[in-house]
Amino acid sequence: MKLHTYFRSSAAYRVRIALNLKGLAPEQAFVHLRRGEQAKPPYSDLNPEHLVPALEVDGPDGHHVLTQSLAIIEYLDETHPTPALLPADALGRARVRALALAVACDIHPLNNLRVLNRLKTMGHSQEEVDGWYRHWIAVGLTALEAQLAGDPRTGRFCHGDEPGLADILLVPQMANARRLDCPLDGYPTLLRIDEACRALPAFAAAAPDRQPDAEV
Amino acid sequence: MKLHTYFRSSAAYRVRIALNLKGLAPEQAFVHLRRGEQAKPPYSDLNPEHLVPALEVDGPDGHHVLTQSLAIIEYLDETHPTPALLPADALGRARVRALALAVACDIHPLNNLRVLNRLKTMGHSQEEVDGWYRHWIAVGLTALEAQLAGDPRTGRFCHGDEPGLADILLVPQMANARRLDCPLDGYPTLLRIDEACRALPAFAAAAPDRQPDAEV
Numbered sequence: 001m002k003l004h005t006y007f008r009s010s011a012a013y014r015v016r017i018a019l020n021l022k023g024l025a026p027e028q029a030f031v032h033l034r035r036g037e038q039a040k041p042p043y044s045d046l047n048p049e050h051l052v053p054a055l056e057v058d059g060p061d062g063h064h065v066l067t068q069s070l071a072i073i074e075y076l077d078e079t080h081p082t083p084a085l086l087p088a089d090a091l092g093r094a095r096v097r098a099l100a101l102a103v104a105c106d107i108h109p110l111n112n113l114r115v116l117n118r119l120k121t122m123g124h125s126q127e128e129v130d131g132w133y134r135h136w137i138a139v140g141l142t143a144l145e146a147q148l149a150g151d152p153r154t155g156r157f158c159h160g161d162e163p164g165l166a167d168i169l170l171v172p173q174m175a176n177a178r179r180l181d182c183p184l185d186g187y188p189t190l191l192r193i194d195e196a197c198r199a200l201p202a203f204a205a206a207a208p209d210r211q212p213d214a215e216v
Numbered sequence: 217m218k219l220h221t222y223f224r225s226s227a228a229y230r231v232r233i234a235l236n237l238k239g240l241a242p243e244q245a246f247v248h249l250r251r252g253e254q255a256k257p258p259y260s261d262l263n264p265e266h267l268v269p270a271l272e273v274d275g276p277d278g279h280h281v282l283t284q285s286l287a288i289i290e291y292l293d294e295t296h297p298t299p300a301l302l303p304a305d306a307l308g309r310a311r312v313r314a315l316a317l318a319v320a321c322d323i324h325p326l327n328n329l330r331v332l333n334r335l336k337t338m339g340h341s342q343e344e345v346d347g348w349y350r351h352w353i354a355v356g357l358t359a360l361e362a363q364l365a366g367d368p369r370t371g372r373f374c375h376g377d378e379p380g381l382a383d384i385l386l387v388p389q390m391a392n393a394r395r396l397d398c399p400l401d402g403y404p405t406l407l408r409i410d411e412a413c414r415a416l417p418a419f420a421a422a423a424p425d426r427q428p429d430a431e432v
Contacts, residue, residue: 095282
């Protein structure tokens with residue numbers, strides 16, 4: 001296995017947490033997003049989406065490049081079932097996947113680097129772009145807080161007392177929110193779960209500032 | 217089961233296709249997105265994300281509201297396994313989920329109604345908003361075409377010769393692209409698969425203009 005990653009990519013951060021929870025330590029290749037390496041060969045040939053992460057794996061029918069962090073994490077969970085990242089029951093899995101997708105579909109894509117750059121080419125100042133970022137964080141985290149605080153299935157982590165897929169998505173999103181100085185006081189459940197996660201070595205070791213390609 | 221839907225929502229369209237493929241016909245409730253019904257009670261109490269679709273289900277431990285179209289479709293696939301919407305092998309599932317997520321995370325969220333409305337409040341004209349829409353469609357479909365055209369696992373449908381999760385995501389996205397007059401000549405594989413899908417009754421009956429709440 002070989003992980004193509006960038007220290008500050010939240011999608012790569014998610015996969016790093018999952019790999020750590022599974023006790024897997026693949027070779028790493030670094031794709032510098034701010035220098036545009038994702039859109040140039042050799043990486044652009046590997047992933048036509050020009051996004052990180054990608055995970056190269058050897059399967060029964062040859063070599064494959066897996067893309068999309070959630071698909072990669074589900075693959076890791078299926079091929080390395082312990083510890084499980086999804087609950088055993090279908091309703092629990094639906095809940096955890098929905099929490100994860102609320103981050104992956106409804107918060108993160110709007111705050112992706114390429115989207116922020118597009119807003120700048122449309123004439124927006126850094127201040128306006130930061131405002132856009134904080135707006136979608138606030139909308140998304142407000143919904144997530146309501147969903148987690150109002151459900152008895154929420155435990156020490158997003159679903160029960162073991163970390164799983166929803167936590168893996170939450171922690172990088174909270175890191176992004178802190179990086180942009182978004183006010184987080186309104187999300188006590190998210191703050192509590194985020195803190196419990198980051199106390200775990202698998203989450204701590206996946207943090208952007210702990211990566212070999214980290215920049216100050 | 218009860219589906220909360222809106223005829224023009226692509227996320228609801230996905231779930232309608234999946235329900236049809238599974239031969240399920242739940243009761244429907246209509247949430248008028250352009251009138252803002254998703255942000256008012258009773259719907260806003262049901263789904264704190266204020267997005268459609270939501271699927272109410274009765275499980276072994278009571279009544280639950282499922283959200284996020286992909287989580288709902290995975291739930292339907294797990295609880296009603298025939299016909300399967302995901303391949304039997306982990307690598308195949310990773311591929312199909314990645315294709316689906318490429319639409320769900322990297323195209324659709326940028327073209328969602330609430331995002332287009334936000335751009336208008338930031339001072340952009342309808343023409344500029346349409347340009348934003350078409351830009352992200354073009355970026356996303358170009359990557360999707362490359363991934364599908366370059367992989368021998370692509371068949372009559374996105375993965376082999378039976379329709380599945382990736383096709384369920386593709387068809388509503390193509391419908392959106394056509395509605396905004398996005399040029400589609402550069403995506404022959406997507407056009408071919410989209411046509412094959414829409415020839416199937418399950419896809420045809422899920423189309424926006426076939427819904428009880430459809431408006432001209």
